[in-house]
Amino acid sequence: MNDSPLQVLTLPTSPYPDQRPGTNGLKKKTHVFQSIKNFLHNFIQCIFSSIDLRDRQGSTMVVGGDGRYFNSTAIQVIVQMAAANGVGRVVIGQKGIMSTPAVSCVIRKIKAIGGIILTASHNPGGPDGDFGIKFNTANGGPAPEAVTNQIFQLSRTIEEFAICPELRVDLGTIGKQSFDLENKFKPFTVEIVDPVESYANSLRNIFDFAVLKELLSADNHIQIRLDAMHGVTGPYVKKILCEELGSPANSAINCVPLENFGGRHPDPNLIYASELVETMKSGQYDFGAVFDGDGDRNMILGKHGFFVNPSDSVAVLAANIFCIPYFQHTGVRGFARSMPTSAALDMVARATKIQLYETPTGWRFFGSLMDAGRLSLCGEESFGTGSDYIREKDGLWAVLAWLSILAVRRQSIDGIFLRHRFDYEEVDLDAAVEMMLDLELMISDRAFIGQVFTVGEKKYQVEAADNFEYGDPVDGTISRNQGLRIIFKGGSRIIFRLSGTDSFRATVGLYFDSYEKDINKLFQDPQVNYDLFLMDTSKIVCFIRSAG
Ligand code: VG1
Numbered sequence: 001m002n003d004s005p006l007q008v009l010t011l012p013t014s015p016y017p018d019q020r021p022g023t024n025g026l027k028k029k030t031h032v033f034q035s036i037k038n039f040l041h042n043f044i045q046c047i048f049s050s051i052d053l054r055d056r057q058g059s060t061m062v063v064g065g066d067g068r069y070f071n072s073t074a075i076q077v078i079v080q081m082a083a084a085n086g087v088g089r090v091v092i093g094q095k096g097i098m099s100t101p102a103v104s105c106v107i108r109k110i111k112a113i114g115g116i117i118l119t120a121s122h123n124p125g126g127p128d129g130d131f132g133i134k135f136n137t138a139n140g141g142p143a144p145e146a147v148t149n150q151i152f153q154l155s156r157t158i159e160e161f162a163i164c165p166e167l168r169v170d171l172g173t174i175g176k177q178s179f180d181l182e183n184k185f186k187p188f189t190v191e192i193v194d195p196v197e198s199y200a201n202s203l204r205n206i207f208d209f210a211v212l213k214e215l216l217s218a219d220n221h222i223q224i225r226l227d228a229m230h231g232v233t234g235p236y237v238k239k240i241l242c243e244e245l246g247s248p249a250n251s252a253i254n255c256v257p258l259e260n261f262g263g264r265h266p267d268p269n270l271i272y273a274s275e276l277v278e279t280m281k282s283g284q285y286d287f288g289a290v291f292d293g294d295g296d297r298n299m300i301l302g303k304h305g306f307f308v309n310p311s312d313s314v315a316v317l318a319a320n321i322f323c324i325p326y327f328q329h330t331g332v333r334g335f336a337r338s339m340p341t342s343a344a345l346d347m348v349a350r351a352t353k354i355q356l357y358e359t360p361t362g363w364r365f366f367g368s369l370m371d372a373g374r375l376s377l378c379g380e381e382s383f384g385t386g387s388d389y390i391r392e393k394d395g396l397w398a399v400l401a402w403l404s405i406l407a408v409r410r411q412s413i414d415g416i417f418l419r420h421r422f423d424y425e426e427v428d429l430d431a432a433v434e435m436m437l438d439l440e441l442m443i444s445d446r447a448f449i450g451q452v453f454t455v456g457e458k459k460y461q462v463e464a465a466d467n468f469e470y471g472d473p474v475d476g477t478i479s480r481n482q483g484l485r486i487i488f489k490g491g492s493r494i495i496f497r498l499s500g501t502d503s504f505r506a507t508v509g510l511y512f513d514s515y516e517k518d519i520n521k522l523f524q525d526p527q528v529n530y531d532l533f534l535m536d537t538s539k540i541v542c543f544i545r546s547a548g
């Protein structure tokens with residue numbers, strides 16, 4: 001306890017026009033947060049101001065980050081501002097570390113009012129990299145659109161922020177710290193917690209750890225290789241997979257969180273996770289997985305580097321859902337995928353007669369369905385998989401879910417959805433918006449429906465085309481303009497979507513998916529063997545790039 005009460009100040013500031021939170025949080029170049037005067041303070045104040053004062057007074061908030069450069073500095077500021085804004089208690093992962101799924105888990109467990117996660121997810125970190133701030137609400141999930149819109153509106157008119165500038169937290173020592181603030185009756189408290197423990201407890205109740213331990217450490221065990229890419233997942237992998245489930249030490253690599261992720265993109269895909277892909281090709285390991293910076297994304301690889309497409313991953317989990325004890329207890333309430341995610345999951349939903357929801361991109365839409373008890377398992381094409389035990393996607397959960405299935409049986413998939421996403425990054429925003437408008441005009445022409453495009457021997461006939469719109473079945477909120485869809489007979493699709501998570505300019509995402517019945521193609525390199533649809537804005541030109 002400090003001797004004299006800490007000062008609470010209200011300081012003047014002026015607004016910035018570019019603080020609109022994206023699909024999941026605000027991402028910018030690190031120097032923007034670090035060097036532009038009050039850029040961080042403004043955004044944090046708007047987060048606090050978006051919470052009704054009556055709810056905020058004396059409340060508990062969770063704070064964690066993926067350990068990237070500027071993590072601890074930002075946390076000190078957030079705590080100083082939380083105290084000045086009436087928050088009563090802040091729970092923080094030791095050294096400022098806590099994965100996105102773990103923050104979601106802790107918010108729910110301790111009934112916090114919300115949480116702030118310092119991360120730019122899978123973007124590189126460091127002084128020249130990216131930094132970001134995610135805000136999750138009391139359900140543990142990313143703030144819904146109504147809240148992020150409010151934060152954005154506040155950010156355009158902000159005039160002052162509140163702060164206790166002298167408050168300093170010791171992030172290294174587990175335990176309680178309390179601070180007397182001037183004009184406040186109750187001390188403000190900070191609790192530094194083990195970032196893994198509470199989350200690990202949840203997983204112990206979801207999976208059968210004895211069965212997993214047998215799979216990983218018994219004589220006939222399978223060999224796994226997990227790559228944490230120097231992101232936040234390292235300590236979780238070490239503690240849960242190695243220490244507790246007995247996987248040997250060489251099964252986990254890059255497990256020390258680094259401020260710049262070792263200079264790499266902590267992005268779990270075939271390109272940035274090439275180290276794991278190469279190792280898996282040797283055939284020494286049966287199962288491989290890699291995570292993103294903040295631990296919510298995962299990529300799964302099989303023996304010899306067999307790539308499990310994320311859209312297929314969620315479908316396989318759905319088809320085998322009762323291999324996971326949690327679902328034996330809760331039953332299965334529904335499945336969901338984001339619109340650009342290919343329709344493998346739809347087939348499982350049809351076969352099992354379980355309700356399927358198609359939502360816009362971003363986990364917050366799943367959260368609403370989960371809160372209403374309508375959704376158990378969901379996924380996104382962008383390497384996200386998760387369930388309703390929390391309100392975030394969860395890389396480590398996905399690994400334990402897959403291992404639970406492997407422990408019970410080996411599943412073969414009787415078809416594969418070929419899916420590809422091409423991102424055109426850092427394009428001019430106005431030009432991108434104009435391109436989308438032109439394209440929308442073209443595909444909404446009635447003459448467009450029914451047109452046939454020939455690609456080698458294959459024919460693709462346009463069945464439907466629209467700008468995807470989603471009406472939340474729980475609260476009726478309509479989300480418009482979620483991406484342009486061109487759907488062909490037989491289910492192949494081309495989707496155009498503007499990314500909502502850019503740190504800089506715009507990204508146009510092009511998504512292609514089509515169902516492939518030929519089982520032989522399952523084992524071909526999915527990045528090489530595909531029909532490539534090329535499109536210009538006046539005419540759709542499709543041509544095939546045949547198997548290499
Ligand atoms: C991307 C992905 C989306 C994901 C979001 C957050 O958004 O497409 O599926 O939910 O990132 O991921 P966008 O709008 O850039 O396409 V994470 O790992 O930052 O929570």
Ligand code: CO
Nearest residue numbers: 121292294296
């Ligand atoms: Co992420």
